[in-house]
Amino acid sequence: MGYADLGCYGNEARETPNIDKLAEEGTLFTDFYSAYATCSPSRASMLTGRLPIRNGLYTNNTFGVNAVDLPDSTGGLPAEEETIAEVLAKLGYRNKVIGKWHVGNLDESFPLNQGFHEFFGSKDNRMGPYTEDDYYPNPPVYRDNKMVGRYFEREFFMDLDTGESNMTRIWTEDALVFMEENKDNPFFLYWAADGTHTPIVAYKDFLGTSERGHYGDVVRDLDFGVGQIMAKLTELDLHKDTFVFFGSDNGPAGWKPLKGGSAGPFLCSKTTTFEGGMRVPGIFWWPDVIPAGKIQRIPTNLVDLFPTILEITGGQQSEPKKVLDGQSLWPILIDQPANSLKKDHIFYYRGTGLYAVRVGQYKAHYWSWNTSPQALEDPKYGDPCPGVCQAGFITMEQTDHRDEPVLFHLGRDPGEKFPMDPATEEYQTQLAIINAVRDEHLKSLEGDVGYPQLDYADRSLCGWAPPGCDEIDMCLPVPESEVVLKEWYI
Amino acid sequence: MGYADLGCYGNEARETPNIDKLAEEGTLFTDFYSAYATCSPSRASMLTGRLPIRNGLYTNNTFGVNAVDLPDSTGGLPAEEETIAEVLAKLGYRNKVIGKWHVGNLDESFPLNQGFHEFFGSKDNRMGPYTEDDYYPNPPVYRDNKMVGRYFEREFFMDLDTGESNMTRIWTEDALVFMEENKDNPFFLYWAADGTHTPIVAYKDFLGTSERGHYGDVVRDLDFGVGQIMAKLTELDLHKDTFVFFGSDNGPAGWKPLKGGSAGPFLCSKTTTFEGGMRVPGIFWWPDVIPAGKIQRIPTNLVDLFPTILEITGGQQSEPKKVLDGQSLWPILIDQPANSLKKDHIFYYRGTGLYAVRVGQYKAHYWSWNTSPQALEDPKYGDPCPGVCQAGFITMEQTDHRDEPVLFHLGRDPGEKFPMDPATEEYQTQLAIINAVRDEHLKSLEGDVGYPQLDYADRSLCGWAPPGCDEIDMCLPVPESEVVLKEWYI
Numbered sequence: 001m002g003y004a005d006l007g008c009y010g011n012e013a014r015e016t017p018n019i020d021k022l023a024e025e026g027t028l029f030t031d032f033y034s035a036y037a038t039c040s041p042s043r044a045s046m047l048t049g050r051l052p053i054r055n056g057l058y059t060n061n062t063f064g065v066n067a068v069d070l071p072d073s074t075g076g077l078p079a080e081e082e083t084i085a086e087v088l089a090k091l092g093y094r095n096k097v098i099g100k101w102h103v104g105n106l107d108e109s110f111p112l113n114q115g116f117h118e119f120f121g122s123k124d125n126r127m128g129p130y131t132e133d134d135y136y137p138n139p140p141v142y143r144d145n146k147m148v149g150r151y152f153e154r155e156f157f158m159d160l161d162t163g164e165s166n167m168t169r170i171w172t173e174d175a176l177v178f179m180e181e182n183k184d185n186p187f188f189l190y191w192a193a194d195g196t197h198t199p200i201v202a203y204k205d206f207l208g209t210s211e212r213g214h215y216g217d218v219v220r221d222l223d224f225g226v227g228q229i230m231a232k233l234t235e236l237d238l239h240k241d242t243f244v245f246f247g248s249d250n251g252p253a254g255w256k257p258l259k260g261g262s263a264g265p266f267l268c269s270k271t272t273t274f275e276g277g278m279r280v281p282g283i284f285w286w287p288d289v290i291p292a293g294k295i296q297r298i299p300t301n302l303v304d305l306f307p308t309i310l311e312i313t314g315g316q317q318s319e320p321k322k323v324l325d326g327q328s329l330w331p332i333l334i335d336q337p338a339n340s341l342k343k344d345h346i347f348y349y350r351g352t353g354l355y356a357v358r359v360g361q362y363k364a365h366y367w368s369w370n371t372s373p374q375a376l377e378d379p380k381y382g383d384p385c386p387g388v389c390q391a392g393f394i395t396m397e398q399t400d401h402r403d404e405p406v407l408f409h410l411g412r413d414p415g416e417k418f419p420m421d422p423a424t425e426e427y428q429t430q431l432a433i434i435n436a437v438r439d440e441h442l443k444s445l446e447g448d449v450g451y452p453q454l455d456y457a458d459r460s461l462c463g464w465a466p467p468g469c470d471e472i473d474m475c476l477p478v479p480e481s482e483v484v485l486k487e488w489y490i
Numbered sequence: 491m492g493y494a495d496l497g498c499y500g501n502e503a504r505e506t507p508n509i510d511k512l513a514e515e516g517t518l519f520t521d522f523y524s525a526y527a528t529c530s531p532s533r534a535s536m537l538t539g540r541l542p543i544r545n546g547l548y549t550n551n552t553f554g555v556n557a558v559d560l561p562d563s564t565g566g567l568p569a570e571e572e573t574i575a576e577v578l579a580k581l582g583y584r585n586k587v588i589g590k591w592h593v594g595n596l597d598e599s600f601p602l603n604q605g606f607h608e609f610f611g612s613k614d615n616r617m618g619p620y621t622e623d624d625y626y627p628n629p630p631v632y633r634d635n636k637m638v639g640r641y642f643e644r645e646f647f648m649d650l651d652t653g654e655s656n657m658t659r660i661w662t663e664d665a666l667v668f669m670e671e672n673k674d675n676p677f678f679l680y681w682a683a684d685g686t687h688t689p690i691v692a693y694k695d696f697l698g699t700s701e702r703g704h705y706g707d708v709v710r711d712l713d714f715g716v717g718q719i720m721a722k723l724t725e726l727d728l729h730k731d732t733f734v735f736f737g738s739d740n741g742p743a744g745w746k747p748l749k750g751g752s753a754g755p756f757l758c759s760k761t762t763t764f765e766g767g768m769r770v771p772g773i774f775w776w777p778d779v780i781p782a783g784k785i786q787r788i789p790t791n792l793v794d795l796f797p798t799i800l801e802i803t804g805g806q807q808s809e810p811k812k813v814l815d816g817q818s819l820w821p822i823l824i825d826q827p828a829n830s831l832k833k834d835h836i837f838y839y840r841g842t843g844l845y846a847v848r849v850g851q852y853k854a855h856y857w858s859w860n861t862s863p864q865a866l867e868d869p870k871y872g873d874p875c876p877g878v879c880q881a882g883f884i885t886m887e888q889t890d891h892r893d894e895p896v897l898f899h900l901g902r903d904p905g906e907k908f909p910m911d912p913a914t915e916e917y918q919t920q921l922a923i924i925n926a927v928r929d930e931h932l933k934s935l936e937g938d939v940g941y942p943q944l945d946y947a948d949r950s951l952c953g954w955a956p957p958g959c960d961e962i963d964m965c966l967p968v969p970e971s972e973v974v975l976k977e978w979y980i
Contacts, residue, residue, distance in 0.1 A: 004755060007785075010500015012520040012755075012904055014785045030502040211787060211851065213902035257908030264755050265494060265502070267877075295497075295504045297701060361701065387757075387907040389879035412703035414502055417877040418747030 001196045002252030003279045004264025005219055011262060013212045015220050018227030022246055023283050027294040027333060031410075032282025033346050034250045035302040035325075037271050039125070039197070040069035040454075041349075042249040042302060044103045047083040047114070049306025049324040053349060055081045056450030057103065064353035064367060064398050065488045066271055067454035069104050071124050071136045071462040074483060075453025076104015077114060082322065084306050085115030087315040088188045096178050097121060099171045099192035104453060105461045112145055116190075119144050120174050124463070126167075126197055128152050129160070136462050137476050146468030153474070158201045163214050165201035168193050172225040176232045183236045191229065195222045198380075200259050213258050240287055243312055247302060248280035255382030267416040268385040268394070272370060273348035273355040274416055275363075277384070290333050298338050299346050299358055304329050323448055345437050351488075352452075353398070357438045362430040363416075364405040366438075369398045374489040393419070407431060457486045491686045492742030493769045494754025495709055501752060503702045505710050508717030512736055513773050517784040517823060521900075522772025523836050524740045525792040525815075527761050529615070529687070530559035530944075531839075532739040532792060534593045537573040537604070539796025539814040543839060545571045546940030547593065554843035554857060554888050555978045556761055557944035559594050561614050561626045561952040564973060565943025566594015567604060572812065574796050575605030577805040578678045586668050587611060589661045589682035594943060595951045602635055606680075609634050610664050614953070616657075616687055618642050619650070626952050627966050636958030643964070648691045653704050655691035658683050662715040666722045673726045681719065685712045688870075690749050703748050730777055733802055737792060738770035745872030757906040758875040758884070762860060763838035763845040764906055765853075767874070774823055781825050788828050789836050789848055794819050813938055835927050841978075842942075843888070847928045852920040853906070854895040856928075859888045864979040883909070897921060947976045 007014035008023035035045030041052035052058045056078055059067035069076065077083075085095040096118035097111050102125060111119040124139035129152035138150040149156045158165040171193045178189060195201065195218045202217035206224070210216025226246065233239045252261030254269025254276060263269050263276030270277055282300060284290050303326035309315065311328040325347070331340035346363075348356035355367040373396055375381045385394050392399065393406055407420040407427050420427045460481040469475035497504035498513035525535030531542035542548040546568055549557035559566065567573075575585040586608035587601050592615060601609040614629035619642035628640040639646045648655040661683050668679060685691065685708045692707035696714070700706025716736065723729045742751030744759025744766060753759050753766030760767055772790060774780050793816035799805065801818040815837070821830035836853075838846035845857040863886055865871045875884050882889065883896055897910040897917050910917045950971040959965035 004500060010494060010754060013787070013901065014520060030504065211901040213899065216901070257903050262755055262904070264500060265752055297503070387880050387884075387905070388877060390877050394877075409703070411503065411701040411706070413747050414752070415877070 001219070001248040001281065002254070002261035002263045002269065002276070003266055003281060004262040005196070005252065006281055008283070009281055010264055013210065013216055015210055015212070015216055016223040018223045018230065019246060019283070022226065022230065022244070022285050025287060025292050026244070026283055026285030027290050027296055029282035029284070029296045029298070029300050031297055031299045032247065032280060033278045033299065033301045034248060034280045036349060037250050037273060037277035038066050038068050039249050040102050040104070043192075044077050044081075045325070046249070046302040046305055047077070047085070047103065048081045049084075049303050049326050050081070050322065051303065051325045051347060051349060052450075053352065053445060054323065054325070054448050054450050056453040058349075058351055058450075058452055059454040059486065059488055060352060060452035061455055061485065061488055063351065064355065064369065065351045067351065067486070067488045068125070069102050069454065070457065071105070071127070071139060072457040072459045073105050073454055073486075074456040074458050074461060075451075076106035076109030078106070078450070078453070079108035079113070082318055083115045084309055085188060085190070087115070087310065087317065088313065089115045089117070091186070091313055091315050093186045093188045094118075094182050095188040095190070097190040097192060098174050098178070100125070100194040100197070101192065110145070118178070121171070121192065122151060126151055126158070126194055126199060129158070135459065137464055140463035140466050140469070142466070146471075147463070147466040147474065148468065148472065150474055158199060160199055160201075162207065163201055163217070164204050164207055166203055167201060168195040168221045168225050169203050172228050175229050179229070179232050179236060179238070183238060193222055193225060196261060198253060198256070198259060215259055215261060219261070242286065243309075244285040245305060246281065246283040246285075249302070251277045251280060254384055255386055265414050268370065268388060270384060272384050273350050273365070273368070274385070275410070275414065278346075278348060284329070284333055291335050294335065296332055298332060298341060299344050299360070300329060301326055301346055308333070323444055347441060354438065354442070357434050357441075358410065359430075359434045359437050361409050361411040362434060363408050363410055364431055364434040365393070365407075366402050366405050367398060367400055368393050368395060368406065370394050370396060372396065372489045390417075405431060405434075454488075455486060456483050458483045491709070491738040491771065492744070492751035492753045492759065492766070493756055493771060494752040495686070495742065496771055498773070499771055500754055503700065503706055505700055505702070505706055506713040508713045508720065509736060509773070512716065512720065512734070512775050515777060515782050516734070516773055516775030517780050517786055519772035519774070519786045519788070519790050521787055521789045522737065522770060523768045523789065523791045524738060524770045526839060527740050527763060527767035528556050528558050529739050530592050530594070531557075533682075534567050534571075535815070536739070536792040536795055537567070537575070537593065538571045539574075539793050539816050540571070540812065541793065541815045541837060541839060542940075543842065543935060544813065544815070544938050544940050546943040548839075548841050548940075548942055549944040549976065549978055550842060550942035551945055551975065551978060553841065554845065554859065555841045557841065557976070557978045558615070559592050559944065560947065561595070561617070561629060562947040562949045563595050563944055563976075564946040564948050564951060565941075566596035566599025568596070568940070568943070569598035569603070572808055573605045574799055575678060575680070577605070577800060577807065578803060579605045579607070581676070581803055581805050583676045583678045583803075584608075584672045585678040585680070587680040587682060588664050588668070590615070590684035590687070591682065600635070608668065611661070611682065612641060616641055616648070616684055616689060619648070625949065627954055630953035630956045630959070632956070636961075637953070637956040637964065638958065638962065640964055648689060650689050650691075652697065653691055653707070654694050654697055656693055657691060658685040658711045658715050659693050662718050665719050669719070669722050669726060669728070673728060683712055683715055686751060688743060688746070688749060705749050705751060709751070732776065733799075734775040735795060736771065736773040736775075739792070741767045741770060744874055745876055755904050758860065758878060760874060762874050763840050763855070763858070764875070765900070765904065768836075768838060774819070780823050784825065786822055788822060788831060789834050789850075790819060791816055791836055798823070813934055837931060844928065844932070847924050847931075848900065849920075849924045849927050851899050851901040852924060853898050853900055854921055854924040855883070855897075856892050856895050857888060857890055858883050858885060858896065860884050860886060862886065862979045880907075895921060895924075944978075945976060946973050948973045
């Protein structure tokens, strides 16, 4: 989902009454960022409070190349990484993830081994549908540690001709049951609905109802689900006692005219380190605790959730405490002044490359890259910057600006259209500030760079025959194991 | 002001609490358009309910070239054009225009000859400052029919070094006095504050306060003025009895990194017929009559104000009635269904050229043009489409697409990035619908094309020595009269 896919973030269609209500009753962050410009690394970062370069959800194969967890990935979120769920479990919370997990294929990466007591969903992206001869099987759907179906098949159908599916409805119903079951004890629900990811599908009631086309139908479906969950919270009288966050794991798939979301005024989209790739919605809600209708402009990030939840719950990291990239947003959530936060910076990575750094309103691009010619030719992908051109900056090859970084003031120039003149004092002063933040960050990585989990693939690891497949007659023959170096080009 | 310069239209800075409140208490239109992509033609159209091609605020010198009223223009809004003010005057309303008039230099174009009883402001754009040797004098400021000062001089100062001016404050104070004086009789106030036009300036209290830079300071200044006016309306107990509209006469000056506004997700800016040139804010307010917090998605336009106000007031056009381009929005303002309106189309002109037509969600570009190489070289102007490129569509020459118009679905693709495939049935069907609307419109122009008022210039017409200049010692020597053909290049 992109920054501007919601009415409360200015989407022209204004078709998201339930999420807009969340913003009216809570605090909306205008400068909120995903931890990475694609899904798996961003999700792993949210769960651990640590950027992909530390938690391992990246590849080392080629400098600056995006990688995500695929069904054949040999890696995943390592056991030694601590998730929010693990901290909350120690405090007696009941934890559940519903929907898209997507942080790896290691046994230790599995939700039930990462602090969640319950799991209903898939380890994979909603890739497919696949036929017998395809490289991948249709992704398995798990209930806890047993496979209960596959994407595209039976009750988890997605009809790509009509664009219909009841997936979001299924995730919603399960959320309502979980909340009902746990109304008398503390719980943590990670509702990872993935309707806005390719192949996008919506519940039949919403098909053809949006003025934005099919993507809009999907957003309406998602918004309806949020409305159901919030209504249940009130019905259970838990609303005064529950902290709710709504966000997105990366910018929109801007190359899809009918199937991608909106980055609004921002440059480019998902997979890039321009604002459109990582600036996303961020809404915090807790009646009588977090102010209603408040707007916050401080640069904030998915990695801030971990320390924020620690502060709210009194949870503690295990010893020895790992370095966290985020900070607790609690002070500003309860309306203390902006300067009660220590950090006002964002790191924009692409693979192993620290492409850009934002400090306050200033953003310096050390590297820039749009996409590769190879990716442009792949029908699954496309140009993340359609209709955009800025010579030497929006490029088809990884472009090194470290000798003279491209600087923008994001308040005056949110669209990153007008690079600041390097001859100005403002440029020099601000670049020095940003360089210092960068250097301190790079120093903090010493001894804390994770093993690159997304370097290798093994087709035998895909969900051919997970536990439980025999009970539903959905086992597939497992191919021979062969570990290969994964070549990434996006 | 651009579409996305207000918090209620998604601006990230959210620095417009007063105008946002207007939207919360009233109805916000997401698909509202200026009548033209630059100021004078758009204003003349709002006042008359008729497009520039009819009311004459265009040039015939070169096909498709923008023109605006300049201090030396020999033409202006003709006497035979009827303004909203003239209709309201017949109903006993007291009418006043404050701020920027800007529809011509003919005597008959003067506000007091176009239905307004009072005038405080300038006939001209805020161009300047000029010195003795310049082609133009500093624009005179009038109170009714007497000059009371000049822009950039004395109380109408604008300090271009500091960006400070009290102009918006002056327009605001005058509005408050007018409302107070007329609280017991019907009045029409056209508050044409021009702070967001170059050279942009803000009241000292706001200098340096915006996160958007100086342009943001100016928007905050304007927003404060709106707040003052709305507070006075309530103080005078007129709020239940007053129809309020807030809008803009064209898109933002997008070529100015620090001094131009935001078109949000839309393509390009002011002077163009892409969405960024003409999609603007449109907010309607009338407590207990117009629903609060309502969003309307119907394509609507500044030319709709004239017939809307006729319907509200029971006013009548003079006979023989001229053709109006707009329609009364009253049915949807009082929340009747969308189909209670007959029209759902927008005409995008550039000079004499009908460049594009929108019907429903579909927009066909018959011609496209960014700007001329000449304009690019003029330091006053620049590229209205910075950082944007679409070969054959965003062009430096007027490009004829009439054989195969470039079609977009603005709901699915608000940024006009993905032209529809002409081979599709959808393209063919929708183009036929749009062509029919275009043809009907062109037919309605027969016998109703106005004399091109902006073809000629005469430097002696500039405000050298208006009535009253002697009383304030501000007369300047009037140069000899010489009528010259005006060469427009933007």
